[in-house]
Amino acid sequence: MNEIRLNVNGKELHVRADGQEKLLSVLRNRLEMTGTKYGCGEGECGACTVLLDGKPRHSCRVSVGSVANARITTIEGLAHGDSLTAVQQAFLEEEALQCGYCTSGMIVSATALLREHPHPSEQQIVEFMNGNICRCGTYPRIIAAIQRASRSTAEGGRA
Numbered sequence: 566m567n568e569i570r571l572n573v574n575g576k577e578l579h580v581r582a583d584g585q586e587k588l589l590s591v592l593r594n595r596l597e598m599t600g601t602k603y604g605c606g607e608g609e610c611g612a613c614t615v616l617l618d619g620k621p622r623h624s625c626r627v628s629v630g631s632v633a634n635a636r637i638t639t640i641e642g643l644a645h646g647d648s649l650t651a652v653q654q655a656f657l658e659e660e661a662l663q664c665g666y667c668t669s670g671m672i673v674s675a676t677a678l679l680r681e682h683p684h685p686s687e688q689q690i691v692e693f694m695n696g697n698i699c700r701c702g703t704y705p706r707i708i709a710a711i712q713r714a715s716r717s718t719a720e721g722g723r724a
């Protein structure tokens with residue numbers, strides 16, 4: 566076990582962990598940040614998506630030792646207090662979830678998409694979100710939510 570310094574949601578945190586331990590495990594089991602979900606554990610479903618230096622990554626496939634110098638953003642780091650981001654608000658308004666298990670990963674990926682492409686086409690949305698699976702099949706509502714968030718950010722909302 567080593568002490569590892571992490572930058573999570575803008576805060577410097579210190580954890581004791583084996584550098585080979587997966588980031589997802591450290592977030593959930595050592596830092597008690599359980600918004601990031603464990604789905605497949607194999608990089609296939611996207612439930613565990615976080616942003617590493619702004620890029621969506623499957624935290625179940627990333628060793629914690631490899632991200633000591635990265636800016637890590639989890640679902641807990643998006644809202645400012647009670648103020649939801651445009652993506653979070655749009656997912657609520659479009660009711661873009663059923664069981665909700667995929668939702669934090671979807672929102673994190675969609676946030677990265679809109680920061681990179683503020684006005685994505687439907688095709689761009691489908692391609693960018695390809696690493697996130699919804700077993701409940703709410704894809705049409707998820708696409709609608711991302712389109713709504715895109716309109717909202719055009720009016721000054723925060724992705």
Ligand code: FES
Binds near residue numbers: 624
């Ligand atoms: S839990 Fe990481 S991709 Fe499925």
Ligand code: FES
Binds near residue numbers: 699
């Ligand atoms: S809402 Fe159930 S997996 Fe997506």
